[in-house]
Amino acid sequence: MRxxxxxxxxxxxxxxxxxxxxxxxxxxxxAPAYVPGVxxxxxxxxxxxxxxxxxxxxxxxxxxxxxQPSNTWEYMERGIHEQxxxxxxxxxxxxxxxxxxxxxxxxxxxxIVTSPIxxxxxxxxxxxxxxxxxxxxxxxxxTDPATALDLYNQxxxxxxxxxxxxxxxxxxxxxxxxxxxxxxKAASLxxxxxxxxxxxxxxxxxTPLQTQLTGDTANNAHVHWxxxxxxxxLNRPSDEMSELNLxxxxxxxxxxxxxxxxxxxxxxxxxxxxxxxxxxxxxxx
Amino acid sequence: MPLAAQxxxxxxxxxxxxxxxxxxxxxxxxxxxxxxxxxxxxxxxGYRNVSPLxxxxxxxxxxxxxxxxxxxYADSAKTTTAADGSTIPLNTNMFTTRDxxxxxxxxxxxxxxxxxxxxxxxxxxxxxxEVPELAGTGANFVPELFRPLRxxxxxxxxxxxxxxxxxxxxxxxGSGPSLGATGITCDLCHNIGxxxxxxxxxxxxxxxxxxxxxxxxxxxxPFAQPLAVKGNFxxxxxxxxxxxxxxxxxxCNACHDVRVPLAAPGDFQHAEIDxxxxxxxxxxxxxxxxSSEWQVGAYNSTNNPFGKVIRCQDCHMSMFPFAGNSNYKxxxxxxxxxxxxxxxxxxxxxxxxxDGNFPIPKRKVVDHHFxxxxxxxxxxxxxxxxxxSDYPDPYQAGVDEYGxxxxxxxxxxxxxxxxxxxxxxxxxxxATLGQTFTVRAExxxxxxxxxxxxxxxxxxxxLQLSVTDDNGVVIYQSGYVVDKxxxxxxEMQPDGNLDDEDIExxxxxxxxxxxxxxxxxxxxxxxxxxxxxxxxxxxPDDGPDSRVYFGNNEGLVLFRNELTRIFQPGQSxxxxxxxxxxxxxxxxxxxxxxxxxxxxxxxxxxxxQPLVPRTFKYDITLPTAEELQEMGVTSLKAPxxxxxxxxxxxxPPLFVRYLVRTTGPNGPTGHDLGLLSEQRxxxxxxxxxxxxSADVTATVQE
Numbered sequence: 001m002r003x004x005x006x007x008x009x010x011x012x013x014x015x016x017x018x019x020x021x022x023x024x025x026x027x028x029x030x031a032p033a034y035v036p037g038v039x040x041x042x043x044x045x046x047x048x049x050x051x052x053x054x055x056x057x058x059x060x061x062x063x064x065x066x067x068q069p070s071n072t073w074e075y076m077e078r079g080i081h082e083q084x085x086x087x088x089x090x091x092x093x094x095x096x097x098x099x100x101x102x103x104x105x106x107x108x109x110x111x112i113v114t115s116p117i118x119x120x121x122x123x124x125x126x127x128x129x130x131x132x133x134x135x136x137x138x139x140x141x142x143t144d145p146a147t148a149l150d151l152y153n154q155x156x157x158x159x160x161x162x163x164x165x166x167x168x169x170x171x172x173x174x175x176x177x178x179x180x181x182x183x184x185k186a187a188s189l190x191x192x193x194x195x196x197x198x199x200x201x202x203x204x205x206x207t208p209l210q211t212q213l214t215g216d217t218a219n220n221a222h223v224h225w226x227x228x229x230x231x232x233x234l235n236r237p238s239d240e241m242s243e244l245n246l247x248x249x250x251x252x253x254x255x256x257x258x259x260x261x262x263x264x265x266x267x268x269x270x271x272x273x274x275x276x277x278x279x280x281x282x283x284x285x
Numbered sequence: 286m287p288l289a290a291q292x293x294x295x296x297x298x299x300x301x302x303x304x305x306x307x308x309x310x311x312x313x314x315x316x317x318x319x320x321x322x323x324x325x326x327x328x329x330x331g332y333r334n335v336s337p338l339x340x341x342x343x344x345x346x347x348x349x350x351x352x353x354x355x356x357x358y359a360d361s362a363k364t365t366t367a368a369d370g371s372t373i374p375l376n377t378n379m380f381t382t383r384d385x386x387x388x389x390x391x392x393x394x395x396x397x398x399x400x401x402x403x404x405x406x407x408x409x410x411x412x413x414x415e416v417p418e419l420a421g422t423g424a425n426f427v428p429e430l431f432r433p434l435r436x437x438x439x440x441x442x443x444x445x446x447x448x449x450x451x452x453x454x455x456x457x458x459g460s461g462p463s464l465g466a467t468g469i470t471c472d473l474c475h476n477i478g479x480x481x482x483x484x485x486x487x488x489x490x491x492x493x494x495x496x497x498x499x500x501x502x503x504x505x506x507p508f509a510q511p512l513a514v515k516g517n518f519x520x521x522x523x524x525x526x527x528x529x530x531x532x533x534x535x536x537c538n539a540c541h542d543v544r545v546p547l548a549a550p551g552d553f554q555h556a557e558i559d560x561x562x563x564x565x566x567x568x569x570x571x572x573x574x575x576s577s578e579w580q581v582g583a584y585n586s587t588n589n590p591f592g593k594v595i596r597c598q599d600c601h602m603s604m605f606p607f608a609g610n611s612n613y614k615x616x617x618x619x620x621x622x623x624x625x626x627x628x629x630x631x632x633x634x635x636x637x638x639x640d641g642n643f644p645i646p647k648r649k650v651v652d653h654h655f656x657x658x659x660x661x662x663x664x665x666x667x668x669x670x671x672x673x674s675d676y677p678d679p680y681q682a683g684v685d686e687y688g689x690x691x692x693x694x695x696x697x698x699x700x701x702x703x704x705x706x707x708x709x710x711x712x713x714x715x716a717t718l719g720q721t722f723t724v725r726a727e728x729x730x731x732x733x734x735x736x737x738x739x740x741x742x743x744x745x746x747x748l749q750l751s752v753t754d755d756n757g758v759v760i761y762q763s764g765y766v767v768d769k770x771x772x773x774x775x776e777m778q779p780d781g782n783l784d785d786e787d788i789e790x791x792x793x794x795x796x797x798x799x800x801x802x803x804x805x806x807x808x809x810x811x812x813x814x815x816x817x818x819x820x821x822x823x824x825p826d827d828g829p830d831s832r833v834y835f836g837n838n839e840g841l842v843l844f845r846n847e848l849t850r851i852f853q854p855g856q857s858x859x860x861x862x863x864x865x866x867x868x869x870x871x872x873x874x875x876x877x878x879x880x881x882x883x884x885x886x887x888x889x890x891x892x893x894q895p896l897v898p899r900t901f902k903y904d905i906t907l908p909t910a911e912e913l914q915e916m917g918v919t920s921l922k923a924p925x926x927x928x929x930x931x932x933x934x935x936x937p938p939l940f941v942r943y944l945v946r947t948t949g950p951n952g953p954t955g956h957d958l959g960l961l962s963e964q965r966x967x968x969x970x971x972x973x974x975x976x977x978s979a980d981v982t983a984t985v986q987e
Binding site: 034036037039040041045046048049050051052053054055056057058059060062063080083084085087112113114115116117118119120121127130131134135138139157158159160161162163164168202204205207208209210212213214215216219220221222250251253254255256257258259260263264267268 | 479480482487488489490491529530533534535536548549550551552553554555556557560571574577580581585594758759760761762763765767769770771772773789792794819820821822823824825826827830831833834835836837839840851853854855858860861862863865868870871872873874875886888890891894897899900902906908912915916917
């Protein structure tokens with residue numbers, strides 16, 4: 001059978017030729033032999049080369065092949081690994097602080113970009129990184145709210161339009177107000193929180209076009225919920241009811257991660273409308 | 286005939302045999318009916334070329350950049366700029382350019398080349414050309430005359446091209462699929478001579494169809510000792526280099542990485558430049574990264590649960606996932622999942638196909654279903670009208686001779702059910718009213734690449750997580766969808782269908798663009814082409830941004846990668862402030878974008894890497910006793926039930942709705958390209974829930 005197979009194959013091959021094979025001449029040095037599954041770019045495809053921005057996301061630490069961080073971005077990425085994968089927050093804070101020290105306006109190791117990116121992709125010093133600042137602020141906001149607020153404001157200087165930063169500032173102020181023993185101080189902090197939350201709303205307003213396209217008449221449910229909570233503390237029932245109504249509008253087609261809040265908002269509005277006094281025990285006095 | 290524009294590098298790849306024109310798969314069917322039948326239902330073969338989604342995406346890219354994605358050919362009079370700054374003819378496209386010098390050469394035919402490269406090459410002959418070159422591009426682009434690609438893939442009974450009577454219209458009566466409608470078919474894979482290193486940006490044969498495709502009677506199969514073919518219709522190659530390439534995972538590299546040309550400086554977060562001589566002006570970003578992920582992953586080694594290299598073919602061309610399960614550990618997770626690399630014994634061709642009627646032996650053969658993660662967005666009658674009356678229903682009943690479902694949709698589900706696992710075992714065991722407790726969802730991808738992969742910026746894979754008390758009261762939810770109206774596409778009331786709903790991490794509506802005021806107005810993609818976000822805001826389940834940038838343990842866990850537009854100072858975001866004025870960036874501003882042609886960077890690391898578990902935390906705050914009291918609830922009934930499941934959308938509805946509008950009558954062309962509609966979304970967008978799941982309980986402390 002084997003002999004017949006070879007014969008048949010050879011016969012077929014001869015019959016199939018219509019021209020003599022002419023291997024193409026290869027000029028210059030011989031290219032390295034291609035090996036399927038082995039031949040691949042020499043640079044690590046998972047390590048991004050800044051152009052001009054540092055990669056602002058999270059890359060799986062094991063893919064970066066870094067033994068010891070040596071620049072601002074690598075410290076940030078190790079910090080992310082420590083925070084997300086190891087729950088080692090103390091180490092993450094240290095690495096984030098080191099990263100920011102190496103990417104800082106005060107020592108001219110980063111810059112705020114205010115003009116279009118050159119086609120060369122070169123910006124020196126590099127742009128300031130926002131992710132590391134947001135993450136460090138998030139880790140220290142309970143223990144060092146002032147520094148957290150400073151970091152959030154640095155991010156607003158890097159990108160004033162970034163969503164969520166003003167809300168994070170509002171959350172820190174509200175948390176500071178909760179902890180304040182002086183009612184006047186607490187009220188002042190709550191008002192700063194209100195200002196920050198309203199700045200958040202201003203970045204993505206519900207426009208007539210949006211309502212036309214989506215049917216939504218409100219958005220940012222969590223911001224409205226937070227504002228309602230603050231207005232309750234400030235004993236501003238009209239504002240609280242307004243925010244609760246906006247919260248219900250915002251959740252109408254989108255629900256909430258905490259859906260029981262929708263029921264709670266409805267109950268609170270009903271009570272506010274009924275004029276019931278002292279419905280909640282947490283107001284400032 | 287020598288290779289038209291590609292030069293062999295390294296191993297000998299050119300075929301010495303006589304020419305043979307590109308063949309319809311029906312020609313191969315005569316001797317290889319099993320392979321034909323299997324391939325017929327693969328989305329890459331035929332469907333993709335008439336897919337309303339593919340056609341819509343290609344159209345959207347062209348409407349944004351003024352037709353630059355349409356192919357040019359050898360007889361083109363267009364020009365571009367060479368690496369040295371001189372003006373050179375732009376008469377080669379992504380497949381036929383030997384050495385790229387300008388991104389224009391990569392853009393030309395960008396979509397079509399990957400989905401049918403040899404077909405683009407043969408179109409250098411005007412007599413064989415189906416898709417014409419656009420007369421004008423850029424400012425001279427005429428959107429009013431723009432046809433979707435599939436308009437050109439129809440022929441009459443004599444084999445002559447016929448066009449729908451109106452742009453984007455139904456196939457003319459009596460028409461059938463052209464050769465170009467066949468897509469990736471027998472004659473693409475079995476004509477491949479090797480990797481085209483000099484035409485791949487990193488010199489390695491990855492991406493953008495950087496393969497050498499011969500067009501001779503030499504057909505490369507998997508067998509080292511192939512039989513001779515009766516009548517020499519083709520020769521079965523016995524070239525070990527070509528055979529080994531066909532059998533390797535590397536065979537898939539050229540098409541399953543996609544790198545998008547981007548004007549300098551390219552990807553704003555990653556300097557990516559063509560390393561080949563003269564390629565210094567060709568910058569790009571990585572869209573599809575599947576082959577690279579496999580290349581550097583555990584399955585391209587023996588360091589995986591199976592102790593051997595698991596190739597693409599071992600999952601996508603084997604009996605996987607219908608050939609039994611394996612048990613193994615990944616980290617501390619115990620996994621039970623389908624076994625790869627099990628192949629059937631069968632005949633590679635029908636008896637009588639070999640020369641001299643030599644008996645065809647039974648051998649290990651590969652499966653040609655190429656099951657992936659997509660199902661067609663065409664109705665069965667539309668599929669048959671465009672691809673032939675024998676085109677299979679993606680939802681048909683029955684199984685083949687091996688017990689593999691005939692239904693593409695069923696195979697897709699089975700494949701995806703073996704793609705990932707989730708565990709909640711590391712979650713807090715106790716929760717306290719008014720306090721935060723932490724749910725830990727440990728996820729792992731079992732795929733050979735990251736998961737999701739391919740067009741991973743749209744393949745929406747996510748965790749749905751819920752915490753309920755013992756009475757069923759929902760304390761927390763993430764990864765949920767809500768039935769709602771979609772006025773943008775005419776759905777004015779909720780329709781009871783959840784498959785057409787987006788997850789709630791972001792609310793976005795993409796600008797479809799609009800017609801130019803008159804045909805004498807020069808075309809400007811930035812003005813008329815749309816693609817920016819008309820609406821963009823955080824939703825209540827905003828996990829991706831909260832987790833990635835802020836480091837918060839809250840909100841949606843989304844494995845979808847992200848296309849990002851970094852708006853430069855002075856650029857409009859596309860949406861307005863409260864006063865109706867455009868919001869203009871004063872500093873660089875990052876925002877997710879849904880048109881790959883608008884992206885300036887990409888985050889391809891949100892997907893799960895293979896065989897490396899990753900834990901996502903949810904810090905969940907229980908209501909206080911006072912809040913429960915306000916709601917008239919005495920307390921939560923223990924235990925709390927925590928449930929997590931992995932869900933999958935092949936396309937996010939908001940993305941498809943963008944394509945509905947930009948290819949619709951109010952889009953830049955001013956007429957309906959006949960591709961997509963809200964009705965089509967409602968009928969055919971089929972998402973998959975509960976691919977894998979986990980459940981635990983937690984006690985409640987007052």
